Amino acid sequence: MPYTVRIPAPLRKFTDGAESVSCQAPDLEGMLAELVLRFPDLKERLCEPDGRPRRFFNVYVNEEDIRFLGGAQYRFREADDVLILPSIAGGC
Amino acid sequence: MSYALGLRCRDCGQTYSFTPQAGCEACFAPLEVAYDLPAIGRALDPARIAARPANMWRYRELLPIEPETAASRPRPTALQIGWTPLQPAPRLARALGVRELYVKNDAVNFPTLSFKDRVVAVAFDCALRFGFSVVACSSTGNLANAVAAQAAALGLEAFIFTPADLEAAKIIATRIYGARLVQIDGNYDHVNRLCGEIAQKLAWGIVNVNLRPFYAEGSKTVAYEIAEQLGWRLPNALVCPMAGGSLLTKIGRGFDELRALGWVQGDSRICGAQATGCSPISTAVKRGSREIVPQKPRTIARSLAIGDPADGVYAGETIRRTGGWAEDATDSEIVEGIRLLAETEGIFAETAGGVTVASARKLIAAGRIDAEGSLVLVISGNGLKTLDAVADHLPQSVVLPPRLADFENYLSSLQLEAPGLEPALA
Numbered sequence: 001m002p003y004t005v006r007i008p009a010p011l012r013k014f015t016d017g018a019e020s021v022s023c024q025a026p027d028l029e030g031m032l033a034e035l036v037l038r039f040p041d042l043k044e045r046l047c048e049p050d051g052r053p054r055r056f057f058n059v060y061v062n063e064e065d066i067r068f069l070g071g072a073q074y075r076f077r078e079a080d081d082v083l084i085l086p087s088i089a090g091g092c
Numbered sequence: 093m094s095y096a097l098g099l100r101c102r103d104c105g106q107t108y109s110f111t112p113q114a115g116c117e118a119c120f121a122p123l124e125v126a127y128d129l130p131a132i133g134r135a136l137d138p139a140r141i142a143a144r145p146a147n148m149w150r151y152r153e154l155l156p157i158e159p160e161t162a163a164s165r166p167r168p169t170a171l172q173i174g175w176t177p178l179q180p181a182p183r184l185a186r187a188l189g190v191r192e193l194y195v196k197n198d199a200v201n202f203p204t205l206s207f208k209d210r211v212v213a214v215a216f217d218c219a220l221r222f223g224f225s226v227v228a229c230s231s232t233g234n235l236a237n238a239v240a241a242q243a244a245a246l247g248l249e250a251f252i253f254t255p256a257d258l259e260a261a262k263i264i265a266t267r268i269y270g271a272r273l274v275q276i277d278g279n280y281d282h283v284n285r286l287c288g289e290i291a292q293k294l295a296w297g298i299v300n301v302n303l304r305p306f307y308a309e310g311s312k313t314v315a316y317e318i319a320e321q322l323g324w325r326l327p328n329a330l331v332c333p334m335a336g337g338s339l340l341t342k343i344g345r346g347f348d349e350l351r352a353l354g355w356v357q358g359d360s361r362i363c364g365a366q367a368t369g370c371s372p373i374s375t376a377v378k379r380g381s382r383e384i385v386p387q388k389p390r391t392i393a394r395s396l397a398i399g400d401p402a403d404g405v406y407a408g409e410t411i412r413r414t415g416g417w418a419e420d421a422t423d424s425e426i427v428e429g430i431r432l433l434a435e436t437e438g439i440f441a442e443t444a445g446g447v448t449v450a451s452a453r454k455l456i457a458a459g460r461i462d463a464e465g466s467l468v469l470v471i472s473g474n475g476l477k478t479l480d481a482v483a484d485h486l487p488q489s490v491v492l493p494p495r496l497a498d499f500e501n502y503l504s505s506l507q508l509e510a511p512g513l514e515p516a517l518a
Binding site for chain 2: 008009010044045054055056057058060063065067068083085086087088
């Protein structure tokens with residue numbers, strides 16, 4: 001059940017320059033663990049010291065915020081397009 | 093000289109030099125500008141500020157802008173932005189049940205009638221310093237207008253991304269300046285995500301992405317002006333509209349800096365206002381939660397329709413630590429708020445202003461704001477940009493033939509009893 005995770009530019013120095021990575025883990029927690037297993041330097045960037053995902057990046061699945069798809073409960077599907085993106089300012 | 097030392101992560105404290113950067117490389121949190129406040133305190137005082145021109149640049153030492161030079165290129169610092177009226181509002185005060193009320197009226201900010209002129213000016217001064225020739229933004233409308241106008245004035249190429257369903261006035265008031273407007277079939281959060289991806293591909297100065305730390309600083313001038321216009325005093329409370337949460341956070345920071353400089357004393361309860369149909373920050377505050385749960389926006393206050401507020405965590409923190417609170421307003425309350433402000437004080441605010449007035453009314457009624465203290469309402473944009481929101485909610489006007497008898501019939505049909513309406517000659 002491979003799907004593609006797109007890596008944001010600020011993190012590519014920790015992924016040997018890879019812009020995208022193929023993952024297999026079924027859910028968000030597993031996906032982050034899989035990325036960290038492959039690229040250990042990502043751990044500090046993606047996870048708080050207690051292991052929870054950091055607050056200031058968002059994960060999108062096929063252009064929808066994963067929090068609207070069930071968040072931690074969402075099960076990735078084959079060929080999902082997953083995007084990690086720092087959150088962005090706007091409005092007042 | 094410049095008193096801005098560099099950038100600092102708001103979460104982990106990591107420091108960076110002045111470069112275009114969206115967030116902290118270590119933890120993705122927003123960056124803020126660090127200043128040498130003791131040096132500013134030695135160089136500047138309220139008397140020196142008072143002698144300067146009436147615009148936001150009178151506080152330039154507290155902004156991340158280059159020192160004044162004889163540079164031949166145009167700079168935003170040549171524009172008369174800011175120093176908008178802090179208008180006493182006694183009739184609105186009576187209607188809301190509060191003793192001392194002021195409206196900080198950025199509906200008449202120059203050049204595009206919203207507080208966004210302030211933030212864009214700071215962002216563009218930095219964009220020119222960094223050598224960008226193309227600037228861009230994602231916007232719910234007011235930022236689009238401000239970016240388009242100032243890009244034209246400075247000779248920059250501008251790309252502007254907005255949701256497709258924006259108000260007509262905000263679309264036309266962007267295109268008129270020659271900016272390239274790209275309307276996206278989606279809500280603001282979709283537009284923002286796209287801009288985040290574009291920022292990684294193109295060497296553009298994107299105001300709310302890689303110029304964000306600088307852009308956000310412009311909002312502090314709202315706080316400085318309020319304090320100075322009150323005679324270097326802070327209001328007991330302030331109500332500010334919230335979309336991404338940046339304006340409220342920066343007003344809090346502005347007050348903090350003035351206290352650190354010793355120019356003002358005391359506390360100010362900073363309260364936030366959102367539309368009920370897009371209220372992730374006010375919902376978190378009311379629940380006592382530090383976690384912001386994103387929402388799908390459904391509100392006429394499109395300038396506030398940001399379901400995933402990037403500075404929501406910090407806005408919530410500012411509200412908590414200052415003893416403030418948050419409220420939200422339904423669509424019909426927003427329209428009532430716009431009308432109340434217009435009918436009592438002659439100020440026509442956009443939908444965000446209706447949100448602020450309606451939320452202030454709730455905060456006062458609930459005792460969250462002291463009715464005996466001083467209160468400032470921050471009005472961030474102009475009602476001429478959101479005419480559709482109120483057009484169907486106003487009393488009908490009449491069309492009469494040009495005959496006095498018809499007018500007299502009309503006048504008597506109104507059954508008015510106010511003095512001055514009786515015939516002067518019998």
